[in-house]
Amino acid sequence: MTIADFKVILIQLAENLIPINDWLESKQFNPHELNWWADTDISSSTLTLPWRSNSTESLFHTLLVEDFLHFISSTSQQETTIVELSSLATNPLEKCPIGNVETWRKTKGLEEDPSFAGTSAFNFSVDSSGNALQRELFYESVLPVFQEALDNTISDSVPYSQVISDLWDDKVSGWSSNTIKSSIFLKQFLADLIIVSFRSGVKDDPIFMLWRRLIPIECGEHRRSGNKFGEAQIQLAVTQIQELIFSRLKA
Amino acid sequence: MKKYDFVIVGTGGGGGAIAWMLAKAGYRVCVLEQGPDLYDSIRTKAANFDNRSHDEYRFRLERPDPKRRPRGDYVTFRQTIDEKAKPLGKLGGWTGTAVGGGSLLWGAWAIRPLPIDFRLNSFFKSTGRDNALKEAGYHVEDWSIAYEELKPYFTVAEILFAVCGDRKQLERNISNADWFRNLSGNPNIGTEKEFSLNLPFASPPYPETPVGALFKWISENDEFPGGMVPLPTALVHPWSGGFSPIPALEKAFVQGDFPNDFGLDSQNPLWSQQVRDACNMCGFCGEYLCWGGRNPKSGSASTFFAEITSGDYDVEIFPNSKAYEISYDHRLRRATGVKYLDVSNPNSPIPKSVLGDNVIVSCGAIQSTRLLLMSGGRSGLSNSNGLLGRFATFHLFGFGARCILPEDFQGFLHGEFGHTGTLTSFDHYLLHDQESGSWHKGGIITSIAKKNPMENLVNQASKVRGLDLLQKAEQHARTVELRFTGDDLPQYSTRVDLDPYYVDEFGLPVARVTRRLGAEEENVFRLAEPRVREMFLPLQKLGVDLDDPNQFSFRRAEVDLFGDHQMGTCRMGEDPRTSVVDRFCRLHEVPNVFVVDTSFMPTGLGVNPMITTVANALRVGSWIINQDKKGGSLTAKE
Numbered sequence: 001m002t003i004a005d006f007k008v009i010l011i012q013l014a015e016n017l018i019p020i021n022d023w024l025e026s027k028q029f030n031p032h033e034l035n036w037w038a039d040t041d042i043s044s045s046t047l048t049l050p051w052r053s054n055s056t057e058s059l060f061h062t063l064l065v066e067d068f069l070h071f072i073s074s075t076s077q078q079e080t081t082i083v084e085l086s087s088l089a090t091n092p093l094e095k096c097p098i099g100n101v102e103t104w105r106k107t108k109g110l111e112e113d114p115s116f117a118g119t120s121a122f123n124f125s126v127d128s129s130g131n132a133l134q135r136e137l138f139y140e141s142v143l144p145v146f147q148e149a150l151d152n153t154i155s156d157s158v159p160y161s162q163v164i165s166d167l168w169d170d171k172v173s174g175w176s177s178n179t180i181k182s183s184i185f186l187k188q189f190l191a192d193l194i195i196v197s198f199r200s201g202v203k204d205d206p207i208f209m210l211w212r213r214l215i216p217i218e219c220g221e222h223r224r225s226g227n228k229f230g231e232a233q234i235q236l237a238v239t240q241i242q243e244l245i246f247s248r249l250k251a
Numbered sequence: 252m253k254k255y256d257f258v259i260v261g262t263g264g265g266g267g268a269i270a271w272m273l274a275k276a277g278y279r280v281c282v283l284e285q286g287p288d289l290y291d292s293i294r295t296k297a298a299n300f301d302n303r304s305h306d307e308y309r310f311r312l313e314r315p316d317p318k319r320r321p322r323g324d325y326v327t328f329r330q331t332i333d334e335k336a337k338p339l340g341k342l343g344g345w346t347g348t349a350v351g352g353g354s355l356l357w358g359a360w361a362i363r364p365l366p367i368d369f370r371l372n373s374f375f376k377s378t379g380r381d382n383a384l385k386e387a388g389y390h391v392e393d394w395s396i397a398y399e400e401l402k403p404y405f406t407v408a409e410i411l412f413a414v415c416g417d418r419k420q421l422e423r424n425i426s427n428a429d430w431f432r433n434l435s436g437n438p439n440i441g442t443e444k445e446f447s448l449n450l451p452f453a454s455p456p457y458p459e460t461p462v463g464a465l466f467k468w469i470s471e472n473d474e475f476p477g478g479m480v481p482l483p484t485a486l487v488h489p490w491s492g493g494f495s496p497i498p499a500l501e502k503a504f505v506q507g508d509f510p511n512d513f514g515l516d517s518q519n520p521l522w523s524q525q526v527r528d529a530c531n532m533c534g535f536c537g538e539y540l541c542w543g544g545r546n547p548k549s550g551s552a553s554t555f556f557a558e559i560t561s562g563d564y565d566v567e568i569f570p571n572s573k574a575y576e577i578s579y580d581h582r583l584r585r586a587t588g589v590k591y592l593d594v595s596n597p598n599s600p601i602p603k604s605v606l607g608d609n610v611i612v613s614c615g616a617i618q619s620t621r622l623l624l625m626s627g628g629r630s631g632l633s634n635s636n637g638l639l640g641r642f643a644t645f646h647l648f649g650f651g652a653r654c655i656l657p658e659d660f661q662g663f664l665h666g667e668f669g670h671t672g673t674l675t676s677f678d679h680y681l682l683h684d685q686e687s688g689s690w691h692k693g694g695i696i697t698s699i700a701k702k703n704p705m706e707n708l709v710n711q712a713s714k715v716r717g718l719d720l721l722q723k724a725e726q727h728a729r730t731v732e733l734r735f736t737g738d739d740l741p742q743y744s745t746r747v748d749l750d751p752y753y754v755d756e757f758g759l760p761v762a763r764v765t766r767r768l769g770a771e772e773e774n775v776f777r778l779a780e781p782r783v784r785e786m787f788l789p790l791q792k793l794g795v796d797l798d799d800p801n802q803f804s805f806r807r808a809e810v811d812l813f814g815d816h817q818m819g820t821c822r823m824g825e826d827p828r829t830s831v832v833d834r835f836c837r838l839h840e841v842p843n844v845f846v847v848d849t850s851f852m853p854t855g856l857g858v859n860p861m862i863t864t865v866a867n868a869l870r871v872g873s874w875i876i877n878q879d880k881k882g883g884s885l886t887a888k889e
Contacts (some may be wrong), residue, residue, distance in 0.1 A: 017717065028658050028661070097759075098759075197705070215724055220661050223705075230490075234489075241461040248793045
């Protein structure tokens with residue numbers, strides 16, 4: 001099976017890891033109420049944020065997972081170097097340009113058999129031994145295990161959310177010890193979902209680009225590729241925070 | 252094979268500045284840079300500028316491949332010599348691996364140090380602390396050069412880097428600081444006359460942002476005797492319409508605020524007619540590559556290399572060229588060139604070399620040391636005293652405090668406007684211990700706009716999920732921070748050397764950093780904590796509970812978090828027994844090799860080091876050109 005064959009369970013997982021509807025219901029801040037962005041690129045003609053006008057959580061997560069699948073396929077070629085770098089684990093001096101490197105290392109007081117220092121860099125996908133692994137291979141190996149864990153664990157007494165919680169804590173006993181830990185899988189998937197949420201994706205019309213900015217906009221930020229702000233916008237924002245400070249002081 | 256007058260390794264603030272000077276003076280110059288030339292598309296095809304090549308997300312967050320990371324130098328780290336160092340997976344030891352080097356990634360905080368930074372040891376002697384510091388393992392030294400010598404070069408550097416700021420406000424901030432007034436009788440502190448300048452910055456202060464407005468209000472409390480003032484910022488002023496340094500250079504020259512011995516002919520235009528675009532306040536310059544059109548963020552790529560490539564100079568820039576050895580003639584005791592790998596295709600690196608009469612090293616204090624240690628004999632180049640790589644300082648990264656504002660501030664801070672720094676203060680450049688009466692070196696304290704909440708979320712993803720995760724994103728966007736650019740004092744034990752156990756992808760030994768924070772850093776944290784808390788007191792009026800650790804937290808420095816501010820590994824000094832380079836940044840033992848990055852600094856600074864690095868490289872470049880004009884030897888001792 002390919003990663004794309006797991007699209008349905010990935011959307012379900014994305015909804016659990018990034019529960020947009022629950023968040024929108026619970027949060028106090030509504031970007032609509034801060035009339036700062038009226039003159040920004042979001043829209044000068046309509047100030048409607050689509051997720052605020054429709055209950056469309058599934059659209060957000062579907063888009064996210066489609067972008068995720070696109071991300072995996074479009075970057076896997078670039079990531080092949082990870083595998084190549086991993087091969088340096090067995091012969092780290094292979095590409096050394098220094099002639100008679102063994103003697104040179106000895107002269108410099110360095111150990112005879114060094115190791116390659118690069119594979120433990122942060123935010124790589126890693127296999128069960130902690131070695132860097134191409135993202136595509138990472139997901140291809142772990143998704144069938146995840147599917148199996150869901151099939152075997154969910155029951156009337158153990159709902160989906162509980163299973164994910166247990167997987168996050170590596171508490172699902174049926175999870176194979178020969179593969180990537182369930183917690184590492186979930187954390188990598190979550191990080192990748194966040195990464196794809198601010199990239200260009202499969203669908204790049206303005207509405208979908210807006211959807212990808214849902215989280216920062218709901219946090220009150222308008223940061224994106226192509227940002228630009230002018231004097232009037234900055235000054236309006238400064239005035240707004242000054243007025244807020246003074247209103248708090250009066251209260 | 253072509254022989255160059257100068258082979259320069261590294262293209263950051265130091266390498267860029269001196270490359271420009273030497274090219275302008277007519278020398279044959281070769282510049283090696285281990286990374287690609289990302290600015291090429293800006294310089295040559297402005298209309299088709301593809302800002303995805305500057306994508307912070309791709310570089311900073313996806314990073315599935317260390318070769319594509321602009322911070323891709325491998326470094327190992329340990330706290331003591333008893334440990335085996337481990338590869339540092341996070342940000343430690345980063346450099347900007349592209350043409351422009353570290354000046355691509357800096358936060359554009361362009362602030363001069365103070366005269367006391369150049370004579371810190373004399374200051375500690377005068378206050379009777381020098382012996383205690385020595386006993387605690389510190390080796391504090393005065394610089395071989397005085398602030399006065401660098402002063403006119405700072406002016407040139409600030410102009411070329413289009414620094415926005417308010418000179419008079421900044422100077423008042425220093426002279427109103429408690430420590431300055433209390434220590435005014437101490438000659439090492441310096442006088443207002445010493446640091447003041449009658450020349451304004453080339454541009455007015457960077458526009459006030461909401462975060463700046465908040466801190467302006469906060470700084471009106473008693474804990475900021477000098478208040479907070481706009482941080483000098485090396486970005487083309489947002490609504491200036493563009494920037495050319497020519498008028499400001501002419502003004503400085505007429506006023507006499509210009510180096511007397513500037514090596515370049517002042518009768519000829521120093522700079523081309525190129526106009527750099529104004530900053531569009533996009534917020535992607537905090538520590539990334541600038542997205543703002545053509546060159547609003549100052550660095551060597553957007554200034555010096557833009558000049559070099561637009562003129563008719565005998566300069567060749569070789570990107571994707573990773574130096575691994577300075578060729579050295581043991582008989583003549585001279586460097587003869589540089590060996591490097593052409594890593595255009597990193598999977599098939601090609602060994603190459605260039606010949607040069609002189610070599611200038613500027614790869615950052617970690618990688619410059621590594622290169623010098625890989626060169627020469629057993630102990631490296633010019634290291635018979637064993638001090639190459641010693642006395643490294645990194646500043647106290649992470650040191651400061653942060654506060655999460657109440658929910659009604661959500662959406663008001665706009666951390667996405669412009670760069671991260673907003674206001675700064677010299678009020679705690681020196682910290683006083685009331686109990687012992689002793690003085691300790693602090694640094695500037697600067698208010699920070701938080702970086703991208705999505706970047707924060709990627710990092711949070713390894714800890715929390717669900718609603719907790721999304722609430723973290725919300726909190727991040729209403730978090731404010733005061734950050735110390737804290738000065739860590741040099742210790743003999745804090746060093747960079749070659750790791751005996753690890754190599755990089757080309758089989759070359761990686762740099763190993765050994766560092767432990769000492770007793771003096773603990774003193775600084777102890778003294779700073781209550782003060783930082785007091786600085787935030789006004790926020791209580793806005794509903795912040797400073798006793799709630801979820802709302803307010805003091806942060807000590809992280810010992811293994813270091814990067815842009817790496818300094819001191821090739822200590823400058825007059826005595827070859829106790830230092831590595833002389834006052835002109837030449838290696839004592841191989842005087843046709845210069846080191847012009849931050850490595851030369853005998854002590855760290857209480858400010859970000861970039862503008863000092865550029866000013867010093869201009870000073871060294873001037874000396875080289877003048878020495879040559881006079882018919883003197885670059886390698887002769889003065």
